[in-house]
C-alpha cells in the first residue's frame with residue numbers, strides 16, 4: 303500500500319507534494335513525509351500521523367525547492383513513527399527514497415550493507431533501498447537504481463533522488479503501481495492519477511520492470527533489459543472535481559449518492575438496443591462459447607460482488623460458477639484450465655492477491671477476464687480481457703459505488719454471455735428493461751435520506767445509545783437468502799469497517815445451525831426480506847428472532863403489507879423489482895446505515911483504522 307509522489311519542475315515543490323499526498327492518503331495514512339532537493343542538499347521532513355500533521359509542520363517551517371519526493375504510509379515493517387516514515391536516506395543524506403511495496407530479501411541486503419559500514423535507523427524494509435542505491439552510486443543515479451533493483455526481491459514502486467543531480471528523479475516499479483505525469487516544463491511520478499490531476503491529464507503508465515528517468519520536463523523510460531522504450535501517453539478523461547467531496551461531509555457519502563449516475567452511465571454506454579456491447583473485452587467469442595465453467599476470484603467487497611455474480615451468471619447462462627477469495631485460490635492448487643473462464647473483480651486493479659490469482663489462472667491455461675475500475679491498472683493490463691466499471695475515482699476506503707458498478711457489469715456480462723452462446727432464456731426479454739429502471743429506483747431510495755426526516759440517521763442514533771448503554775456490547779447480524787445473501791455479507795463488512803462494531807452476515811437458512819444462539823435482546827438483526835421466492839421463509843426467520851426477544855431491522859419491498867403483521871422494530875423499504883435485480887437496490891440503505899452509525903460514533907469514516915484502500919501487499 304502506501305502512496306508515493308515525485309516532482310521535478312519550476313514550481314515550489316512542497317505544496318505540490320503535500321497536495322498530491324492528500325489525494326493518495328486513501329492508500330495509507332499512518333505517517334507522511336517529503337524530501338526536497340535544493341542547493342545540493344536533501345532536506346527531509348516526516349511525521350507520524352495523518353498528513354495534516356506534516357502539513358502544519360511545513361507551514362510553521364517551510365522547505366523550499368523545485369524537486370522533491372513524498373510518501374504517505376501504511377505500515378508493514380516497523381510501527382508508525384517519525385523514524386519509520388518515508389523518505390529514507392543514506393547516512394550522508396546523499397540519496398533519498400520513497401517506496402511502496404515489500405522488499406522480501408531486505409534482511410539479507412541489510413546484513414550485507416551493515417558489514418560494509420552502513421548504519422540503519424529504521425525498522426523498515428524500505429530503508430535498504432536508500433543505502434543500496436548509495437552503495438551502487440558512481441555518479442549516475444539512474445545507473446545506481448538499475449543496479450540496485452537487480453538485488454531486490456519483492457514488490458516496489460520507488461522514487462529516488464541524489465543531492466548531486468539537482469533536477470533529476472528516478473522511478474522504478476515491480477508489482478506496485480506507478481504513473482508518470484507530463485506537464486509543461488515539469489514531470490511527475492505518482493502511485494495514482496488523482497495525485498497529479500491538478501497539473502496534467504497526460505499520463506504514462508509504467509510497466510513492471512521499467513525504470514523512469516525524469517529530468518526537468520524530459521522523461522526517459524528503460525525496460526528491465528535496460529533498453530530505452532516508448533510507452534503510450536494517455537489523456538485522462540475525468541476531472542479532479544470527481545475526486546473531491548463536492549459538498550458532502552465524507553467521500554463515502556458522496557460515493558453512495560453517486561450510484562444512480564454510475565449505474566445510469568454504465569447502462570447507457572453498454573446497452574445498445576437489445577444487445578450488450580463491451581468494446582474493451584478482447585476474449586474471443588469462440589473461447590466464450592467453449593467454456594464449461596466460470597471461476598470468479600476477488601477480495602473483500604469485490605468478492606461479495608462475485609458471489610452475487612454466481613447467482614446471476616448461473617441463472618442466465620446455466621454455466622456452473624464458483625467463487626473464491628483470491629488469497630485462497632492462489633495457494634490451493636486450483637482446478638482451472640482451458641475450459642474455465644476466470645473472472646477477477648477488483649476496484650483498484652492492484653490488489654496483490656487478486657493479481658497473483660490472475661497469474662496463477664493464466665499459468666494454468668485459463669483465459670482471464672478482469673472487471674476493474676482503475677484504468678490501466680496492473681490487473682486490467684495483465685488480464686486477457688477487461689471490462690471497466692467506469693465508476694470514477696473511489697476514494698473512501700469503504701467501497702460502495704464500485705460494488706454496485708461491479709454488480710451492474712456482472713448483470714450485463716451474464717446477458718452478453720448468454721447471447722454469445724445462443725442460450726438466452728425467454729425471460730431475457732425483460733432483462734435489459736429491468737436493468738435500465740435501476741438507476742431511477744436507486745435515486746428514489748437515496749432521495750429519502752437527504753431530508754431532515756432521515757430514518758436511517760434516527761436508527762443509527764438509537765443504536766449508538768443502545769450500544770453505549772450496554773457498555774459497548776452490542777453487535778449486528780445480517781441475514782438474507784438467495785441472491786441477496788452476499789448483501790448480508792457486504793452490509794456486515796461495511797458496518798465493521800467504518801464503525802468497528804462486530805457484525806456477521808449469514809444465509810438466513812443457516813440461522814438454526816449456530817447464529818440463533820446469539821439472539822437475545824442484544825444483537826440488532828438486519829433481515830433482508832424483499833419480495834422473493836424465499837420471502838415466506840424470511841418471514842419465518844424474523845418470527846423466530848422476535849420470539850427470542852431479538853431486535854429486527856427489516857428491509858422490505860414498498861407496498862409489502864404482510865410485514866406489518868410482524869412487530870419488526872425498524873423497517874426500511876426499497877422499490878419493487880424482480881428478485882434477481884434487487885441486490886443493487888438493497889445494498890444502498892445498508893451502506894447508508896453503516897455510514898450513519900459510524901457518523902454517530904464520530905469515527906474517521908473515509909480513513910478507518912488499520913485499513914487502506916488498495917491492498918498491494920499480501
Ligand code: AGP
Pocket residue numbers: 601602603604647648649650651652653656699700701702799914915916917
Ligand atoms: C471494501 O470496503 C474494502 N475496503 C475491501 O474489502 C476491498 O473491497 C478489497 O480490498 C478489494 O479491493 P479491490 O476491489 O481494489 O481489489
